[in-house]
Amino acid sequence: MQTAFRVALAAIALFCLMSACGKRQAPSTGTGATGAGTKLVIAVMPKLKGIDYFNAVERGAREAAQELGNIDLTYDGPTEGKVDQQIPFIESWTLQKVNVIAVACNDPDAISPALKRARDKGVHVITYDADANAEKSGREFFVNQATFEDIGRALVDEMAAQAGEEAKVAIVSSSPTAPNQNAWIAVMKRYMAEKYPKMQIITIQYPEEDQGRAFSMTQDILKTYPDVKGVFGISSVAFPGAADAVRQAGKRGQVAVVGLSTPKSMREFVKDGTVKTVILWNPVDLGYLTVYVAKAVAEGTLKPGATEFEAGRLGKVKVEGDQVLLGPPMKFTIQNIDQYDF
Amino acid sequence: MSVGVFLVLLLGYFGATPGFLRVENLRDILINAAPLIIAACGMTMVIVAGMIDISAGSALAVCAVVAGLTAKSGAALPFVVLLPILTGALIGAVNGWLVAAARIPAIIVTLGMMSVLRGGVIWWTRGEWIGNLPASFSAVGRGEVAGVPVPVLVATSVVLATALLLSRTPLGRHVYAVGGNPLAAARMGIPVGRVLWLVFVMHGALLGLSALVYASRFSVIQSNAGAGFELLTISAVVVGGVNIFGGQGTVWGSAIGGLLLQVISTGLIFRRVSEYWAPSVQGALVLLAVVADALRTRRAGR
Amino acid sequence: MKRLAVRREAVLVVLLLVEMVVMQALSPLFLTPDNLIEVVRQSAEIGLIALAMTLVIITAGIDLSVGSIVGLSVITMGMLWEDARLPLSVAVPLALFAGALMGGFNGALVTVVGIPPLIVTLATMAGFRGIALGMSQARSIRNFPEGFLWLGQGYVGGVPVQVWILAAAALLFHLALTRTAWGRALLSIGANEAATRLSGVPVNRVKIQVYVLSGFMSALAAVVYAAHVSVAKPDAGLGFELTAITAVVLGGTAVSGGEGGVLGTLIALLMVGFLRSGLTLARVPAEAQDMMVGLLLILVVAVDRWSRRSGRE
Numbered sequence: 019m020q021t022a023f024r025v026a027l028a029a030i031a032l033f034c035l036m037s038a039c040g041k042r043q044a045p046s047t048g049t050g051a052t053g054a055g056t057k058l059v060i061a062v063m064p065k066l067k068g069i070d071y072f073n074a075v076e077r078g079a080r081e082a083a084q085e086l087g088n089i090d091l092t093y094d095g096p097t098e099g100k101v102d103q104q105i106p107f108i109e110s111w112t113l114q115k116v117n118v119i120a121v122a123c124n125d126p127d128a129i130s131p132a133l134k135r136a137r138d139k140g141v142h143v144i145t146y147d148a149d150a151n152a153e154k155s156g157r158e159f160f161v162n163q164a165t166f167e168d169i170g171r172a173l174v175d176e177m178a179a180q181a182g183e184e185a186k187v188a189i190v191s192s193s194p195t196a197p198n199q200n201a202w203i204a205v206m207k208r209y210m211a212e213k214y215p216k217m218q219i220i221t222i223q224y225p226e227e228d229q230g231r232a233f234s235m236t237q238d239i240l241k242t243y244p245d246v247k248g249v250f251g252i253s254s255v256a257f258p259g260a261a262d263a264v265r266q267a268g269k270r271g272q273v274a275v276v277g278l279s280t281p282k283s284m285r286e287f288v289k290d291g292t293v294k295t296v297i298l299w300n301p302v303d304l305g306y307l308t309v310y311v312a313k314a315v316a317e318g319t320l321k322p323g324a325t326e327f328e329a330g331r332l333g334k335v336k337v338e339g340d341q342v343l344l345g346p347p348m349k350f351t352i353q354n355i356d357q358y359d360f
Numbered sequence: 361m362s363v364g365v366f367l368v369l370l371l372g373y374f375g376a377t378p379g380f381l382r383v384e385n386l387r388d389i390l391i392n393a394a395p396l397i398i399a400a401c402g403m404t405m406v407i408v409a410g411m412i413d414i415s416a417g418s419a420l421a422v423c424a425v426v427a428g429l430t431a432k433s434g435a436a437l438p439f440v441v442l443l444p445i446l447t448g449a450l451i452g453a454v455n456g457w458l459v460a461a462a463r464i465p466a467i468i469v470t471l472g473m474m475s476v477l478r479g480g481v482i483w484w485t486r487g488e489w490i491g492n493l494p495a496s497f498s499a500v501g502r503g504e505v506a507g508v509p510v511p512v513l514v515a516t517s518v519v520l521a522t523a524l525l526l527s528r529t530p531l532g533r534h535v536y537a538v539g540g541n542p543l544a545a546a547r548m549g550i551p552v553g554r555v556l557w558l559v560f561v562m563h564g565a566l567l568g569l570s571a572l573v574y575a576s577r578f579s580v581i582q583s584n585a586g587a588g589f590e591l592l593t594i595s596a597v598v599v600g601g602v603n604i605f606g607g608q609g610t611v612w613g614s615a616i617g618g619l620l621l622q623v624i625s626t627g628l629i630f631r632r633v634s635e636y637w638a639p640s641v642q643g644a645l646v647l648l649a650v651v652a653d654a655l656r657t658r659r660a661g662r
Numbered sequence: 663m664k665r666l667a668v669r670r671e672a673v674l675v676v677l678l679l680v681e682m683v684v685m686q687a688l689s690p691l692f693l694t695p696d697n698l699i700e701v702v703r704q705s706a707e708i709g710l711i712a713l714a715m716t717l718v719i720i721t722a723g724i725d726l727s728v729g730s731i732v733g734l735s736v737i738t739m740g741m742l743w744e745d746a747r748l749p750l751s752v753a754v755p756l757a758l759f760a761g762a763l764m765g766g767f768n769g770a771l772v773t774v775v776g777i778p779p780l781i782v783t784l785a786t787m788a789g790f791r792g793i794a795l796g797m798s799q800a801r802s803i804r805n806f807p808e809g810f811l812w813l814g815q816g817y818v819g820g821v822p823v824q825v826w827i828l829a830a831a832a833l834l835f836h837l838a839l840t841r842t843a844w845g846r847a848l849l850s851i852g853a854n855e856a857a858t859r860l861s862g863v864p865v866n867r868v869k870i871q872v873y874v875l876s877g878f879m880s881a882l883a884a885v886v887y888a889a890h891v892s893v894a895k896p897d898a899g900l901g902f903e904l905t906a907i908t909a910v911v912l913g914g915t916a917v918s919g920g921e922g923g924v925l926g927t928l929i930a931l932l933m934v935g936f937l938r939s940g941l942t943l944a945r946v947p948a949e950a951q952d953m954m955v956g957l958l959l960i961l962v963v964a965v966d967r968w969s970r971r972s973g974r975e
Contacts (some may be wrong), residue, residue, distance in 0.1 A: 067948060068487035068584045083477050097482055097584075097948050100900065101891060102704075109700045110942040113691050126893030127804050131815055154892075189591050194636060194800035195897040223635055230574060230583050234392045234622075240631040241388075266502065283491055349509045384727045412780075414904075462964050463971075470910060472960035479952030595784060604778045636799050640792025647785035654777045 059116040061092040066099035074360035078305030101125040108132040118312040130155035146308040163299040163349040170205025180274035181248035186218040192253035232259025251277030261287040267350035296350040393622035395574035396510035396612030400596040400614040402563035409608025410539035411466040417484030418477035420586035423571030428490035430579040431497035445568035452564020456557035490581040501576030523611040552643040670914040673758035688766040701935040706824035709882040712906040714879035722919025723779040732899025735761040735881035740803030740894030751851025765877020769870035803894040814889030852919025
């Protein structure tokens with residue numbers, strides 16, 4: 019019996035430790051949403067934590083929350099980009115009766131039942147970055163940073179300008195099941211066939227979220243296909259990895275590297291000329307706009323049928339149907355890359 | 361040494377593609393395999409001692425971040441080299457203490473540590489990647505000494521050192537004894553707990569070194585680096601013919617195992633294998649290597 | 663021996679209750695039926711896998727390939743339904759059979775060829791996942807009929823369907839392990855394989871059965887998972903193996919084999935689920951939750967070892 023007592027004692031100590039951590043982490047505005055009273059509670063979820071891109075989104079979200087005042091912002095999500103780890107957060111936030119949930123979905127269909135349940139319980143739901151199934155989830159708006167179409171075309175146009183319209187190109191993607199990357203690849207293929215029929219994709223490699231593999235795979239591509247003229251790096255991990263490989267192979271200027279990533283992680287390559295253009299929307303602005311939209315949806319000032327939306331320092335942005343558009347993708351070059359710190 | 365034969369066969373198969381056997385490609389393969397080989401040497405000691413470590417990937421991320429932050433703080437090169445190694449050794453010391461003193465099975469300790477370290481590194485860095493690294497740091501991973509790339513040099517020295525340690529020193533013999541039969545080892549007067557603890561500390565230090573070599577080759581350090589690295593390392597060791605139950609195996613086998621994994625990964629791209637099928641071909645080749653080894657040792661045992 | 667097992671489960675229950683009190687103190691929303699049911703629902707797929715994993719580990723084995731079996735079975739089911747145009751009532755049993763086959767492949771390599779389970783399943787983990795990707799060319803299969811989605815999203819008597827499945831499976835596993843000769847054979851194989859062989863138990867056959875069961879349960883989890891998230895993807899189940907193993911060892915099953923039980927596994931599963939849920943409600947960030955799950959595992963096992971050692975003295 020004595021041992022059972024000791025075990026229980028140890029358990030209590032352990033959980034007290036945890037609750038101490040919990041208390042330290044909890045926002046000063048009170049525990050849970052129920053006590054928030056007049057404050058508008060907005061919960062924002064990234065696809066995953068631990069990457070530069072979503073850190074920038076979080077920064078923009080916090081900036082907007084501060085600016086608007088009277089907002090209790092929760093920002094959390096899984097540490098791996100898995101949809102089954104996103105669902106428990108949605109369920110928990112629904113239970114807390116937050117006012118708005120804004121989520122970047124890892125899978126459009128998988129997340130929808132959980133979002134629907136939230137809607138049924140009176141929680142407002144919007145999506146950003148990657149949409150849910152609009153019909154099945156009942157989400158009210160999608161804050162769209164740039165359409166797949168815009169991004170795919172911008173990438174291909176940029177490659178044609180740098181490597182020529184008849185270039186043989188390779189793509190370094192993320193995981194073979196990554197939905198955004200696959201959607202971009204589909205647009206790129208179609209658009210190439212339309213506009214640059216002589217451009218040819220010779221291989222697509224999937225290094226998952228591993229910079230080392232993106233690096234060595236690009237090295238191998240350069241050697242296996244000596245006539246390759248351009249490499250697309252279409253994830254924030256693949257792009258720096260591919261650029262590193264091209265630079266270390268001494269092919270700067272001979273092989274164009276075009277892709278999507280944050281300016282911060284690409285600055286070095288842009289400065290030394292390995293990469294001429296980084297394409298991306300502004301993730302800080304995306305987070306900022308998301309929180310503005312969340313507030314407007316909760317207060318009923320943004321309704322279906324609107325065509326314009328006023329979002330603080332971003333001015334007026336366009337609304338098309340149930341999508342709020344951040345605007346066309348940005349291009350970061352040696353001229354402007356130093357102006358951005360994300 | 362069936363893994364060696366296997367490596368030669370694969371080199372022959374992939375070598376038929378143009379450019380594969382060129383010196384620069386072989387050199388790249390060696391450089392890319394270096395972090396894996398260094399970690400596999402440490403893992404060999406752990407597995408020979410009858411233990412396992414599945415927190416290696418998370419520990420790699422922690423050490424890589426430590427290396428990057430130290431380099432960025434402007435510290436002198438010796439510190440930049442030493443600090444990640446010490447961090448790794450410290451992690452190993454904690455793992456080793458839990459295994460040796462608290463007597464918790466290694467697989468449980470390191471399964472727990474895997475989440476603790478992975479969560480901890482994201483908490484600590486808040487997920488920020490580390491860029492703008494000084495040139496002196498890159499020199500570690502991209503430099504050359506007398507025409508030999510530094511990662512290859514480091515990996516070769518580590519293989520030699522650990523091989524000597526395991527085969528020529530009392531500590532090495534103790535490691536085999538502890539892994540082969542811990543009870544008998546204790547009866548012979550070997551301080552089993554201390555040997556296990558030392559093995560984990562050395563393995564941790566080598567992971568730190570591996571992280572340094574890995575991180576210093578790139579311009580940005582991912583705070584979520586090393587996912588799945590533990591399984592890759594264990595695969596290298598196992599393909600290298602080390603007995604998973606401890607007591608048998610050599611560092612040479614593991615080093616060739618690590619090299620083999622990199623050769624397969626590069627070779628499949630040269631062979632233009634469909635990128636969707638490449639992972640299963642990789643899995644099948646690993647399985648083939650292990651089955652061949654199992655059949656061979658079973659026949660030898662009879 | 664038996665008393666020891668009972669006591670360990672009692673200790674786990676005490677731990678669970680303490681945890682629930684602490685979580686309730688952190689957030690008043692924790693102890694609501696909605697939340698508790700939701701937590702159990704989120705844990706159901708891992709639970710199904712962890713039940714079979716308990717048996718595998720009791721025989722001193724391990725199965726790292728379960729997550730990949732989930733991926734390959736789910737894509738098998740999806741492709742049979744969408745490409746081969748078979749009704750789901752045929753595709754689902756075929757997927758379960760495929761899962762059992764994969765488990766049988768593991769089992770055969772472990773017993774007939776004699777390769778240690780850790781190595782076999784490490785290799786098939788890569789292999790099965792690769793086949794799932796190659797077969798499907800990395801696409802996902804969607805738009806399953808409502809009737810199928812009921813398996814993962816429906817309720818019977820206010821309780822989610824998959825929780826009923828998990829409860830029924832747990833009961834079967836518990837009875838099989840504690841009340842049958844087969845269950846005793848598992849424990850005895852884990853404790854001393856050579857002696858069990860000498861006593862006339864067909865060790866190889868029993869071990870193959872255990873791996874087949876592990877494959878089958880992974881495929882069952884895959885079907886439930888597909889119904890739960892409405893999509894069949896080749897990367898489904900990534901990382902499930904470690905979560906399942908965590909539940910098993912946290913539940914007191916010895917990694918060296920020979921002792922343990924499915925009740926402990928279930929309690930441990932709830933402990934991890936409640937911990938994450940309570941901490942999310944208290945707005946503790948996800949990375950801190952990961953750390954705490956890791957610490958919980960190490961501490962509970964450490965305390966267990968320590969109390970047993972001092973109990974023996």
